[in-house]
Amino acid sequence: MPSERVFALIDCNSFYASCERVFRPDLANTPIVVLSNNDGCIIARSYDAKPYVKMGEPYFQARERLQRHGVVAFSSNYGLYGDMSERVMTLIESMVPACEVYSIDECFAELTGVPGDLLELGRHIRTKVLRCTGIPVGVGIASTKTLAKLANHVAKQHQERTGGVVDLADPLKREWALRKTPVEEVWGIGKRLSRHLRVLGIHTAMDLSLAEPRLLRQQFSVVVEKTARELAGLSCLELDDAQAPKQEICCSRMFGMRLEHLAPIREAVASYTGRAAQKLRAQGSWCKRLRVSIRTGIFNPHEQHHAQAALVELPYPTNDTLLLTRAATQALTRLYRPGFRYSKAEVLLLDLCPAGQFSGDLFAPAQSARSEQLMAVLDQVNARYGRETLRSASVPQVADWAMRRELMSQAYTTRMDQLWRVR
Numbered sequence: 001m002p003s004e005r006v007f008a009l010i011d012c013n014s015f016y017a018s019c020e021r022v023f024r025p026d027l028a029n030t031p032i033v034v035l036s037n038n039d040g041c042i043i044a045r046s047y048d049a050k051p052y053v054k055m056g057e058p059y060f061q062a063r064e065r066l067q068r069h070g071v072v073a074f075s076s077n078y079g080l081y082g083d084m085s086e087r088v089m090t091l092i093e094s095m096v097p098a099c100e101v102y103s104i105d106e107c108f109a110e111l112t113g114v115p116g117d118l119l120e121l122g123r124h125i126r127t128k129v130l131r132c133t134g135i136p137v138g139v140g141i142a143s144t145k146t147l148a149k150l151a152n153h154v155a156k157q158h159q160e161r162t163g164g165v166v167d168l169a170d171p172l173k174r175e176w177a178l179r180k181t182p183v184e185e186v187w188g189i190g191k192r193l194s195r196h197l198r199v200l201g202i203h204t205a206m207d208l209s210l211a212e213p214r215l216l217r218q219q220f221s222v223v224v225e226k227t228a229r230e231l232a233g234l235s236c237l238e239l240d241d242a243q244a245p246k247q248e249i250c251c252s253r254m255f256g257m258r259l260e261h262l263a264p265i266r267e268a269v270a271s272y273t274g275r276a277a278q279k280l281r282a283q284g285s286w287c288k289r290l291r292v293s294i295r296t297g298i299f300n301p302h303e304q305h306h307a308q309a310a311l312v313e314l315p316y317p318t319n320d321t322l323l324l325t326r327a328a329t330q331a332l333t334r335l336y337r338p339g340f341r342y343s344k345a346e347v348l349l350l351d352l353c354p355a356g357q358f359s360g361d362l363f364a365p366a367q368s369a370r371s372e373q374l375m376a377v378l379d380q381v382n383a384r385y386g387r388e389t390l391r392s393a394s395v396p397q398v399a400d401w402a403m404r405r406e407l408m409s410q411a412y413t414t415r416m417d418q419l420w421r422v423r
Contacts, residue, residue: 005235006111006118006141006169009148010092010125012085013136013156013164015105016044019084020074022134023412023420031071035059038254038404039075075405079387083413087133095125100239106152108145110239122165141167142174145237146230149187150177150205178206178231188227193220205231245283249349251276256404258297258341264401265294265342266329270394272347273328277321278387280349281379286317286367288351290324292331297343306340317353320371321378324349325392386415 012018017032031049033042042057052069053062059073066073085104093099096109111118122139129137138159140152147168154177155166168174184194186205200219202208209231217225226236251272259265269292280287293309310331318324328347381390388395410418 004112004143006114006143007145007148007235007239008096008109008111008118008122008125009102009140009145009152010107010109010129011138011140011152011156012088012105013138014044014046015085015135016074016076016081017046017049018135019077019081020409021046022084023409027072031069033062033066033071033073035073035075035407037076038256039073039406043076073407075408077405077408077411079411079414080409084133084135087413088129088135088137091129091132092125095121095128098239108148108239111141118169119165119167122167123163126164137164139165141165141169143169143233144230144235145239146187146227147174147233150181150231153181153185174233175206178209179204181205183208186227186231188223193224196220245285245352245354246279247352249276249279249285249287249352250346251279252344252346252348253403254344255342255401257401258343259401260339260341262333262336264399265336265345266332267394267396267399268345268401269294269328269332269347270325270392271388271399272345273325274321274388274392274395276347276349277319277324277375278379278382280352281319281375284355285352286319286355287314287324287349288317288353289313289349290328290331291346291348291350292328292335293346293348294332294335294342295344296340304340306337306342308335308337309346310335311350316366318367318371319355320367320375321392323367323371325394329394386411 016034021027032046033049034044036043039059042053049071052071089101098110100108118141126137126139138152138155140148140155142148142151151166151168155162155164183197183202184191208228211228213225213228216228229236291311295307296305312327312331378390412420
């Protein structure tokens with residue numbers, strides 16, 4: 001008989017805050033929060049910061065309280081977090097047979113057929129990731145992906161007792177975890193759906209695992225049915241080995257200030273287009289259309305509101321930053337209206353297709369080989385020396401409209417001029 005499926009979920013603890021602590025060992029025992037774009041809201045908290053602030057709370061409301069309790073705030077340093085995530089995931093992939101990166105701070109691993117003590121393997125993964133990257137992780141092991149997620153949750157909730165690793169292969173441990181877990185904390189359920197489940201008498205993960213799957217499918221969806229079956233120990237969700245290419249690529253940012261003139265908005269749109277084009281080339285795709293939109297703030301009743309978008313048909317499928325930027329900025333000129341104070345722009349690349357896998361007009365123009373060579377050199381230089389080392393001339397080196405990140409840490413791992421210095 002085939003061996004029972006075994007999955008593990010490896011999840012970084014307070015990932016954004018942990019990234020900041022890696023290069024600030026003086027903050028090892030200091031509560032940390034990380035802020036959203038333009039330092040607006042709290043989007044991440046270290047475990048010891050949770051008693052002092054709610055997730056999503058506006059920073060200006062919490063600032064004095066955080067300072068009073070010695071909580072240190074950081075602006076979002078997405079470049080650092082992305083690079084640290086890649087290091088963690090690469091390390092995990094080297095220790096397991098197969099791996100699915102689920103988000104920036106967590107991944108599923110396939111452990112079916114792996115010999116030896118799986119708890120010991122989980123501890124080895126945790127120790128090696130911490131030693132090599134400085135990021136603490138929790139490891140949950142079980143026979144299904146949903147149970148592995150639950151095991152990881154238990155590992156984090158009872159870290160002192162579990163050492164950050166839990167294996168729910170033992171039926172007694174699995175039953176205890178299911179009985180102790182409220183249904184809203186089950187992966188994929190949430191608070192809104194849990195209210196409907198509670199009407200049916202389903203209050204815990206155990207209740208959901210014992211519910212009739214077919215009835216759950218009729219009343220809710222196939223997703224809820226699969227969740228119940230997975231909690232009962234029947235594997236319904238496979239490991240996704242490779243992430244499918246995106247069908248749309250978006251780059252959207254709030255400006256650091258309200259913009260009234262066309263020139264700085266054009267610079268922002270050119271910058272966003274360049275970033276979107278880089279993502280496009282990274283997944284080996286070409287773009288047939290793009291959409292540009294701008295809008296004013298929506299919360300100030302004393303400001304005039306304006307929001308408009310334009311869809312642009314490109315002359316041919318392309319991944320050329322220069323062509324995409326020219327099309328986006330020309331569309332922006334048609335959208336812009338004087339007298340408004342704009343707060344946000346967005347560039348959306350649409351109708352994506354793999355390079356060489358599109359049906360074009362035999363007599364229509366096509367992207368030249370020279371353009372492809374130029375884009376390859378652009379990406380190579382920026383990968384080696386940092387993002388936007390080479391960029392469109394429309395994008396300034398320092399922009400007044402850039403997103404406010406007054407509390408941002410250094411780009412310790414992605415910029416040569418900001419490498420970590422040890423004295």
